[in-house]
Structures are given as structure tokens and as C-alpha cells.
Amino acid sequence: MNITIGLLIGVGLAACIVGILIGKLIFSKNTRIRIQEAEQQAQKILAEAQLAAETLKEKKLLEAKEKYLQLKAEYEKEVLQRNQKLAEAENRIKQKEQSLNQKTENAQRQIQENEALKENLLRQLELVNQKRTELEKHQEEHIRRLEKVAGMTAEEAKAQLIESMKEEARTQAMAYLQEMMEEAKAKANKEAKKIIIQTIQRTAAEQTIENAITVFNLESDEIKGQIIGREGRNIRALEAATGVDLIVDDTPEAIVLSCFDPLRREVARLSLQRLIQDGRIHPARIEEVVEKTKRQLEEQVMEIGERTVIELGIHGMHPELIRMVGKMRFRSSYGQNLLMHSKETANLCAIMAAELGLNPKLAKRAGLLHDIGKVPDEESELSHALLGMKLAEKYNEHPAVVNAIGAHHDEIEMTYVIAPIVQACDAISGARPGARREMMQSYLQRIKDLETLAMGFAGVEKAYAIQAGRELRVIVESDKVSDSDADRLSFEIAQKIQNEMQFPGQIKVTVIREKRAISVAR
CATH class of the missing domain: 3.30.300.20 (K homology (KH) domain)
Structure with missing residues (x-):
């Protein structure tokens, strides 16, 4: 169609050109020759146009034929691929049909076998029921014979058997329970024993025993008369001022100071020492020296407390608690010096807490203060553990320390982990050889x-x-x-x-x- 349009356009152009040339020849006589030349030229152009049109037509026909062949080849290829896919699908469908037919045959065959097996099982079940009925009859008859021979019913025999089995089981259970408990204790106490032994081995403590008397040595027995004074006024004044009994007997060059309060004994010892050095011994001087000694001893108590907390590395303790710690130096418990016991317990608590991954500083603080209730300034009806707990709470100690002090004799419930550590270390310090005297x-x-x-x-x-x-x-x-x-x-x-x-x-x-x-x- 495109070739035809091109030919028509070419013919039209040629016709127009020819018409123009002919017009010019008609209207101009002088140009006839030109018209002829134009006609020749037009014919030549027309021939060239026809030739070009033919060439273009052949070219387009060739292109169209190539396009057609290409499209045909692609279509045939696509058809071939579709046919192959259809053939593969048909093969798969045939395979599935064969598999399905085989499964159907197997299922039918299995159903038939199951039916036969079911019938066989029903027959066997009937036979088993018959055997069971016969067995029950024989068992009943056997039980009646046994009851007749044994002289007791089956229920009585069962009760007797159960009772004997209970007794045997109880005995075996008790033996098994004891064995399990021993094994559990051995395993559970293994690490605990290891920690306690390591703690004890790593703590060195002095084994000293405090007594209720102090022996004051004299240079000569002549001084005994000065201490007694005229009609015993000096010794009475000294006993009244210090609260200590002075025993002056035949012991050469010695006076015995007797008192259950070590602090009073120390005041009496220091006062007597100063009076003998001064040489002036009379009631007024005795009262003056005793008061001065008491003040100096209070300062010494404070120094002992400060030195103790510094030695243990404890900081931020209230001054009143520090003073009470110093007073422990002059107090004994079952023959054991209270300050040495508290320091030993503090060190044990710190070591054991470190072994268990707890706070050693807090445990050491609780160990030092656990017996603080034994050195109160005023007498109280409370036990030393509860009194010490109230003192620690009064002076703003940590709640864990307060609980450990009050619970180390199981008088209150333990609510912190360091409480049982303090209790155990207190027992370790008090139970070691030479620590205490048992009445x-x-x-x-x-x-x-x-x-x-x-x-x-x-x-x-x-x-x-x-x-x-x-x-x-x-x-x-x-x-x-x-x-x-x-x-x-x-x-x-x-x-x-x-x-x-x-x-x-x-x-x-x-x-x-x-x-x-x-x-x-x-």
C-alpha cells in the first residue's frame, strides 16, 4: 500500500511538472523548444520515478517477506514449546493416575486385610472372655480353699500383708532417709567446711584468759601499812571510791584487787600505783587521784576504740560506739577478753564474706559490734543482743549490721545474709581451744x-x-x-x-x- 501511494505521488508530481511545462509552451511561442525539452525532461523524470517506485516496491516486499518469515519462525517455536509443555503435563498426569490407582488398590487390599484381622480379633476376644470367666471361677474357688486352710478371709490376709509391707517399707525408708541425709550433709558441708577452715587458718588470735582479780605488786611489805592507814581509813576510802575490794593478806609484796568489773579494777590499779609513787596516801588525796584516773582512763578507752577501728579499717562509726568498743578491752566473757573476741570475730566475718562473694567491710563492722550490748552505760533488762541492736540502730548503723547484732543468738529473725555469717564466726571464736572457760x-x-x-x-x-x-x-x-x-x-x-x-x-x-x-x- 505504501508503494502504491509513493507511485501515485510520483506520477502526480510528474503530471504537474508536465502540465506546467505545457502551459508555458502554449502561452509562449518562443518557448516551444523549451517545452519539448521540458517534456523530454518530464518523461525522463517520470521514468526515473517509475524506476524508483519499482525499486522501493521490491525492497518493501522483501522486508515484508523477511518479517513474515521471522514472525512465522517465532510462532512455530512458541507452538513447539507449548506442545512440549503439554506433553510433559500429560506425562505427569498419567504418572499420578498410575500412582493413585496403585494406592487405591493397596488401600482396598489393606481394608480387606483389616476386615479379616478384625474378625480374627473378635474371635480371640470372645475366647479371652471365656478364659477370663473360667479363671475368675477357679480363682474364687482357690480363694475359698485358701481361706478354709488359713482360717482367715482374704480381706484379713490382705490387711496383714499390707501391714507387714508398711513396716518393711518404713524401715527401709528410714535407712534410706538416713543414708540420703548423711550423703547430703557430706556434700553440702564440703564447701562450708572448706571456707570455715580457711577462715580459721587465716586468722591469728591470742589465747588469753582474763580473771576476776588483779595482783598488785609492791616494793616492800611496809607500804601495806600506808595503804591500810590509821584504823583502815585509807583502804576504806579507796574501796569506796573505786568499788573494788582490796585484799591485804600474808602474801609477800602483793595486794589482791578483786572485782568482776575489769574497768574498776584498772582504775583501782592505776590509782594505787600513783598514790604509792606520790607517797601521800590519805582519803582526800585518794578521792582526787581516783577521779583523775577515771578521766584519764576514759581518754584511754576512747584511744583504744579509735585504734581498734583504724586497725580494722572501719570508717564513719559514731563516737559513742567507738567508746563502747574501747570499753570492751576491760570486759571479759566466759574468761575471754571481749575486745579480742570482737576483733577476732570481725576478721573471721570479713574473710568468710569475701570467700562467699559478699561485702567484707559490712561483715567486719557487724562482727566488731555484735557484742556491743555487753558494755552498756546503764543496766538494762534486755539481752545483750537486743540491747546492742537498739544501740546500733540509735547511732544510725546499716540495717544489715543492726539485724546481724540482734539475730546472732536467734532472738530475732535473720533478714540479711551477713547475719548467719556473724553467728557462725561468733561461735568459731568462742569455741576454739583456750578461748573460754566452761563452768x-x-x-x-x-x-x-x-x-x-x-x-x-x-x-x-x-x-x-x-x-x-x-x-x-x-x-x-x-x-x-x-x-x-x-x-x-x-x-x-x-x-x-x-x-x-x-x-x-x-x-x-x-x-x-x-x-x-x-x-x-x-
Whole structure:
């Protein structure tokens, strides 16, 4: 179509040119020759136009044919690809149909097998029910025969069997419980023992024992007369001013100062020393020297307290608490110096807290102040632990320190972790060899309480506390206590001692059961 339009345009142009040339020839006689030339030229142009049109037509036809062939090849290729995909899809569908048919056949075959198996199971179930019925009948008949032979019913026999099994299970459970508890204690106490042993080994303490008397040495026995004075006025004035009993006996070159308050004994000792050095001994001078000594001793107490807290690395303590710490130097507890005990407890608390990953400074502070209630300025009806707790609370100590002081004898509940550490370190410091004196009466009472506690159990014939109360041997009656009962009895006695008595260290409970067969040959 494009070729035709091009040819028409070319023919039109040629016609226009020819028309113009012919017009010019008609209207101009002089230009006929030009018209002829123009006609020739027009014919030539027309021939060239026709030739160009033919050439263009052939070119366009060739391009159109190439385009057609290209489109045809692409279409055939696309059709071929679609045919291949359809063939693959048909193959997959055929495979799925074959698989489905196979599964259907297998399912039908399995259904048939299940039906046969179900019928077989039903037959077997009927047979089992018949056998069960027959077995129940035989069992009932057997039970009736057993009841007739044994002379008791099945329920009575069952009850007797259950009771015997309960007793056996109770005995085995007690033995197993004791074994488990010993194993748990061994495992649980392993690290605790390690920490406590390391703590004790890393703390060096002086083993000193304070007494209730002080011996004052004299240069000569002549000074005794000056101390006694005319008609005993000097010694009476000195005893009244210091509150200490002066014992002047036949002991050569010595006077005994007797008082349960070490602070008063120290005042009396220093005052007597100054009076002897001065040489002027009379009631007025005695009162003056005693008052001066008291003031100086108060300063010394404050210095001792300050030196103690600096030595332990404790800061920010109230001055009143520091003064009470210094007073501990002149106080003893069960023969153990209170300040040395408190310092030792503080060091133990710091070491143990560091081993456990806690705050060692806070633990050391609580260890130093745990017995602060034993040196009050005024007498109180409260125990030393509760009084010390109130003093620490009054002077704004940390709540953990306050709780540790009040709870180190289990008088209040422990609410902070350092409280049991202070309690344990207090026991370690007081229980070490040479630390304290135990009164004979309390020792005998503890031995007696141990034996009385053991005698309270059924079947116990005798009980003896040996090895200073660290072992309790219990002798039982063999006809009333069996071997299995002996294990249970030792466990129960140990538990009761642990719950009801207070004792240092541990107490081993040994139950002895002996069977004797005696006969006499005549």
C-alpha cells in the first residue's frame, strides 16, 4: 500500500511538472523548444520515478517477506514449546493416575486385610472372655480353699500383708532417709567446711584468759601499812571510791584487787600505783587521784576504740560506739577478753564474706559490734543482743549490721545474709581451744540433759555421755528393739538433740543392741 501511494505521488508530481511545462509552451511561442525539452525532461523524470517506485516496491516486499518469515519462525517455536509443555503435563498426569490407582488398590487390599484381622480379633476376644470367666471361677474357688486352710478371709490376709509391707517399707525408708541425709550433709558441708577452715587458718588470735582479780605488786611489805592507814581509813576510802575490794593478806609484796568489773579494777590499779609513787596516801588525796584516773582512763578507752577501728579499717562509726568498743578491752566473757573476741570475730566475718562473694567491710563492722550490748552505760533488762541492736540502730548503723547484732543468738529473725555469717564466726571464736572457760555446773548439766533425753525413748535401758559430751552411747533392750529399730532410734535421738539442745561442735549417737543367750551347766 505504501508503494502504491509513493507511485501515485510520483506520477502526480510528474503530471504537474508536465502540465506546467505545457502551459508555458502554449502561452509562449518562443518557448516551444523549451517545452519539448521540458517534456523530454518530464518523461525522463517520470521514468526515473517509475524506476524508483519499482525499486522501493521490491525492497518493501522483501522486508515484508523477511518479517513474515521471522514472525512465522517465532510462532512455530512458541507452538513447539507449548506442545512440549503439554506433553510433559500429560506425562505427569498419567504418572499420578498410575500412582493413585496403585494406592487405591493397596488401600482396598489393606481394608480387606483389616476386615479379616478384625474378625480374627473378635474371635480371640470372645475366647479371652471365656478364659477370663473360667479363671475368675477357679480363682474364687482357690480363694475359698485358701481361706478354709488359713482360717482367715482374704480381706484379713490382705490387711496383714499390707501391714507387714508398711513396716518393711518404713524401715527401709528410714535407712534410706538416713543414708540420703548423711550423703547430703557430706556434700553440702564440703564447701562450708572448706571456707570455715580457711577462715580459721587465716586468722591469728591470742589465747588469753582474763580473771576476776588483779595482783598488785609492791616494793616492800611496809607500804601495806600506808595503804591500810590509821584504823583502815585509807583502804576504806579507796574501796569506796573505786568499788573494788582490796585484799591485804600474808602474801609477800602483793595486794589482791578483786572485782568482776575489769574497768574498776584498772582504775583501782592505776590509782594505787600513783598514790604509792606520790607517797601521800590519805582519803582526800585518794578521792582526787581516783577521779583523775577515771578521766584519764576514759581518754584511754576512747584511744583504744579509735585504734581498734583504724586497725580494722572501719570508717564513719559514731563516737559513742567507738567508746563502747574501747570499753570492751576491760570486759571479759566466759574468761575471754571481749575486745579480742570482737576483733577476732570481725576478721573471721570479713574473710568468710569475701570467700562467699559478699561485702567484707559490712561483715567486719557487724562482727566488731555484735557484742556491743555487753558494755552498756546503764543496766538494762534486755539481752545483750537486743540491747546492742537498739544501740546500733540509735547511732544510725546499716540495717544489715543492726539485724546481724540482734539475730546472732536467734532472738530475732535473720533478714540479711551477713547475719548467719556473724553467728557462725561468733561461735568459731568462742569455741576454739583456750578461748573460754566452761563452768563445771553447766558442763555437768549438759551431760545430764543428754542422758535424760536418750532415756526418754522406749526400749532404752541405759545411756552414757562420753568424750566430754561429744558422743552419746545408748544401750537398748534386745527383746524390745530390733536391728532395724536401732537405726531408726539413733536417727530420732540425733534429731531431737539437734532440735532441743544447744551444744558446740557435733554429738555422735551410738545405739548398742546386744543379744545374750545364757544357760547354766550343772
